[in-house]
Each structure stands twice: as structure tokens, then as C-alpha cells.
Amino acid sequence: MTSAAAPAEARQPARTTGEARAPLGERALGGILLLPGVLWLAVFFLAPLGIMAVISFGSVDASSHITLAEPSLRHYQQALRPEYLPAFVHSLYYASVTTVLSIAIGYPIAYWISRYGGTHKVLLLILMMLPFWTSYLIRTYAWMTILGDNGVLNSVLLDAGVIDDPIPIVNTDFAVILGMTYGFLPYAILPLFVSIDRLDESLVQAGRDLYATGRAAFRHVTLPLTMPGVIAAALLTFIPALGDFVTPDLLGGAQTTTIAKIVQVIFTSGRDWPYGSALGFLMMAITLVGTLLALRSLRREVIG
């Protein structure tokens, strides 16, 4: 979009010179256009994050009210105690494996659509996105009906005589990762497609003309040039996967604990919100570090 927007903006030289000297009418217009949306996001997105940050230093008093009388870091210390480590490790494990799988599956698909989709490119992309828009919850539920002990898969295998007893699939790591990969694959395919589709085919051809093998041309030309897409895909898969508690809950069963699930339980059934806020903030920190790291390498890839 940035590249598409640039020429249109370049066509408005009168508006681009002297930001500070923008005419009064334009400034009023800017206020009308921008202010309501910016205020909404400031009040209902940024301010709540700020409140959550403040609360995470507080504590719960005897009458179960949140108090900031003695601000402390103890919730963060509590969150980093070894017994909570498995939940962090689990969350990161699920999110990482999901991200790697989504890119490993998504890249060839995006490549295939872009290179061989021809006139059907948009349709193929829409088909890829259709399941993505039809309710995450319902798709996870569908996997429960397929993978359950007396689900579709086990019933078919039993009837065919392949197995004698149902294979337990639900309530395993495998089921959670399958469900997450299924759920977040389109998040990966979209940016991968855009970056592969933008790639100038003649560059690859030049590599081939200089006697690169197909594999070498891919490794040294195609892959580095589409790296921004890979990084964006990784980010867009990792973040929702890290924050998802529905899949670990429905496909992972009771014994699967992730940070998102712990946070959810604290806020829906417990009252120790300061502790929950601290956990939430640690999660937010992981996300932000990921975002910043990805942005830096993204810039490096783009600018060179």
C-alpha cells in the first residue's frame, strides 16, 4: 500500500510543503477527520493499557478492592517463579511451532498462487481466506468433531479396521498445534503472497542465466527478496498464536496451561487482577520485542 500511496501523495505538492503553515481550514478539516478516531483509540486502547500497567504494581486488599497503597514488583517476581515457567514455555512453544509450520506450508502455497495462479489469482486467494473469516471458534469446534475419540477420523479408521481402539488426538500438543496452524495459516499466506507477487521474475531469470541452479536461484534471489514477507508472516502468526486461549482450551484440554489461559482464568473467575495484569504485561512485552525485532530486520531487508 505504501508504494501505491506514494504517487498519489506526490501529486499534491501544494499540500506537502510547510506542514506547520497548513491553512486554518485544512487544520480544522484535519481535526474533524482525525480527531474522533484517534481519541477513540487513545481512550479505549492506550488508556486501558496504561491502567493495566498501573494495576500490575498494586495489590488486592482485605475487602478485595485493588489498592495501590504499597506499589511493588512482587507480581512480576511471582510471574517469573519457576512453577510458572512451563506455562511460558508452552505458550512460546505453541506459538513458535505454529509460526514455523505456517510459513513452511504458506510459502509454497503463496508461491504457487502467485506464479501459476494466472487469471485465477484473486479467486485462489479468496478461497484461501474464506475459512479464515468463518469464525475461529467454529473452526476449532470442527476440529474437535473430527479429532475426538469418537470423532470422524477415529470412526473412519475404526470402521476400516486400521485401528482397534480410538487414537487419542484431542488433548495433545499435536491437536493444539494443528488447530493453531489451521487457524493462523491465512495470516501467513497473505503477506507471503504479496511479497512473492511483487518480486520481479526477471531477477530470478537473470540468476538462472548466470548458471544458477533452480535451487540456488531460489536461495540467493527469491528467498532474500521475499524475506520482508516472511518476517511479516512470522509476526502476524506468532502474535495471535501467543494470545490465543481458545485452541489450547478446546483442543489441548484441562492439563494444557498457557499464559493466555492463565490470564483468562484470573480475570474471569479470580480477583487477583494485579497479578493477571502483570502476566498480561509480560505477554505484551514479548509481543512488543518480537514486533520491534521483526521491524528492524524488515527495514534492513527493505533498505539494504
Next chain:
Amino acid sequence: MSGRPSRWLTGFAILIYAFLFAPIVVLIVFSFNASRHNFVWLGFSLDWYGKLLSNRTLIDALWISLQVAAIAIVGATILGSLLGLGLARLRFRGAGAVQTLLLLPMVTPEVIMGISLLVFFAQLFNLHGSVGQISIAHIMFCISYVAIVVRARAANLDPRLEEAARDLGASALGAFRHVTLPLIAPAIAAGAMLSFALSIDDLIVTSFNAGVGSTTLPIAIYSAIKFGVTPQINAISTIIVAVVSVALLIAWRLGAFRSAARAVIAEPEAA
């Protein structure tokens, strides 16, 4: 232009498409199953759809969801369109900051947005969940999508069109109303459709901001699933899949996806 794909790659692509659609097909097929148990096919039946109509919990939840979606669509479409238009048309100090502000809700885990709003409303206003609170949250996370789609469209408009109208004596407002607005209308409509799809489907943010009497459809379905699998869920899922598919089809016809696809990739770069 680049020859024939390898058979392996095409085979893999077909396999992945099958993987993506298999669960949805299973869901739809079993919603017409006469069997009480989900997994044995006992013949075609519309029973589960009939039972659905008399399921007060789900019908009430659907009504709440539609109310929330209506408010979210109107709010997010107005705020997001204005913002998108402003970003496309105005050059101002802090444009980068506004873009980052738009991007942030898209890269924040939903659970974080959910709990921070819960804390915000409970601590500052002593509010504990309502249709209004859910709607405020939905407007918040829909604004970015609307703004990005509208901005993409508005930035690609030729400003000379509006200038031509002005030269022909149209007022600034008139030129906007009769030239620019009709041209960006498809993007606004597409943004509204995206907002509908996002709002009607949201579970995570909603679950933290729902209170007594504001159980939305996804929350009702979630608790039903946790309670036990029933073909009624398949029936309501099939209806949702049908409705969302139609909304998407309309959004596609209006050209939402070209700009949405670009938005998803270009926005993280822009920040």
C-alpha cells in the same frame, strides 16, 4: 509466464486447500445428520435447525450479537473512514504516530485488549460488562481495518478529479459529496463488511467485556461446546458460515480484499 508448476507443488496446494475446507465441510454435512451423535450418519434431517429456532439461549445471544455488530459497524465505519480519509489526504506532523496507533491494535494479542478494557471499565467507572461496553471494544478494534481499506482507496484517487469539480464551480463540500464520496464508497462499504465479520465472530475481547444479559453468540457457543458437543452447534455454525460467506462475497465484489491484502503487508513495514 513461468511455465508449468511442478506436480508436487500443485499436489501440495490441492492438499492444503482440502485441509482448509475439510473441517467446514464436515461441520455442514453433520448439521443435516439425523443422528444425535455427531459422528454416525443416520440420514438427512433438518431437525437440528428446528431445535435451534426454539433454543432461547442461542436466539437471545444472536440478537445481542446483531445489536453489537450494528453499533460496531456504524461507529467503526464513521470513525475509520474519517481517519482513513485524513491519512490519505492530509500531510501533517505526527502522521507516522497515527499510523502506528492504527497498527498497534492489530498486533496486540486480543487477550491483552480484553483484560485491559475490563480493568479500565471496572476500576474507573465501576462497570462490569454490557452491550455498550462490548460495542465500544468492537469499534476500537474495527477502526484500524476500516481506516486502512479507506485510506488505500482514497490515496489512489486522482486529486485532479476533485480539482476539476472545483474548477467547474463546485464548493469544496459539493466536490467531496459528488466526486470523492462516490469514489471511495465501495471502500467504506467494504470496511463495514469487514467490521461486521470481525464483530460477529469475536470471542476473546468480548468475553472479558460481557456481563449479565450481554451474552453474545460466540460466548453462548463457546459455553455450549465446553458443556458438550451437539449437532445444534453444527446447525448454527452452518448458518454463520453461510451469512459470513455472503458478506465476504459482497466485500469481494466491492474490492475490499485487494486493499486489505496490501494493508496487512504494507502496514507493518510502514511502522
